[in-house]
Amino acid sequence: MLLRTDILSAADGDAVSVENAAAAGEVLLVCEHASRTLPQRAGDLGLSEEALSSHIAWDPGALDIARMLSRSLDATLVAQRFSRLVYDCNRPPESPAAMPEKSEIYDIPGNHDLDVAERYARTAALYVPFHDRIAAIIAERKAAGRRTVLVTVHSFTPVYMGRRREVEVGILHDEDSRLADAMLTAAGPQPSFRVERNEPYGPQDGVTHTLKLHGLSSGLANVMIEVRNDLLKDEAGKQAMASYLTGLLQEGLGRISS
């Protein structure tokens, strides 16, 4: 056992960060896999430095482009400050993927045979505060008569289980495809990047938890954006992608509000 009831110590700080809290835009950006930081008390979960810096720990580049979108769209951004290896905030506690024993090709020793106290601690310390904060922000905006559109920002690895992925930008949705449809229309028949619907993941993979929890349950338009992380290796790549996504989102939002 690597963790105890109080998995976040004072030195770790809060589980959640909220940036651009006073933003006036209608988009609320969410980045569940923003960080590869592990709580001090988690140790290294039995993983190598290579694994701890890989896509299994976080979505490389996702927070950077989310911050660019936060500026370009004047949007509040909610990000999880700890690695999904401890708790994947895009999964409910009942999902085996919330505290995975294995991720892609990596075994995660520190997640084997978690007892109820460890599962509880991670859920209570990382999952619940994250989604409570998002729910509170949406409720405040609603009380103030402000519309909210939920946009979650992710990145994916170009090679998964040894297979190369051709898709560059995934526009993902669950049962409410309004914004995704509008963004795909905006992307047009010959987009600048290879853009696909519900690739490389879709709702059948359980990746739409945040969309369902805060978007579908309240009727908010919503979308999940997935960017192939080899396009986010340097500042120029991130800027180009953020600029492209800003255009898709602005045009998509215009289409669904008209």
Next chain:
Amino acid sequence: MLLRTDILSAADGDAVSVENAAAAGEVLLVCEHASRTLPQRAGDLGLSEEALSSHIAWDPGALDIARMLSRSLDATLVAQRFSRLVYDCNRPPESPAAMPEKSEIYDIPGNHDLDVAERYARTAALYVPFHDRIAAIIAERKAAGRRTVLVTVHSFTPVYMGRRREVEVGILHDEDSRLADAMLTAAGPQPSFRVERNEPYGPQDGVTHTLKLHGLSSGLANVMIEVRNDLLKDEAGKQAMASYLTGLLQEGLGRISS
């Protein structure tokens, strides 16, 4: 859908009650199924008044004898203020029994096909605050150099699935049987009530969640007491049972501390 993200309204009050908070005794009493109250926003979950007052909604008499034990043992008592029909605080979120679609012979329409937002709301509003409070109390006592022994108090129905149960008092434990063993020894070969180990439920039924979460994870001695609820129909019955259990606990505690 019967519930939304904010399932507890201001009129409902807190999920948790703590009684005798300044008690000096080493026992910490927990009553997960103390109440049959439903949050206002839960409606009636599609159940009849008969079902809503039956053992599927709560453990009749359990809070009453827990309060008597709180006095006789000078013990702090933590109780859940809402019915286990909405969230059973003796189950983790990943257990189907946490928000059951069926309980004994009763179908629970309001728990069918719960979406992620409803599951999240119940978990965040009822389960996490309840166990956070217990964990905080144990941590405070530990910081103050005080020992804690965890005792959970339950009642069970005399007839289950049409079968009569002969056992009157169950002494339940998980992997740590220190206190249960001592209480069973104290009960002796011809106890005043029919006392049995891990009856009518045991760890294989998933009923030791609270014991595992707060007792086993921290090495605290712990036991779960189950009393047949037909013995708790009137004040005299409750007094007699509380007095009997006080004796068993005092003798058991004496045996494990010596």
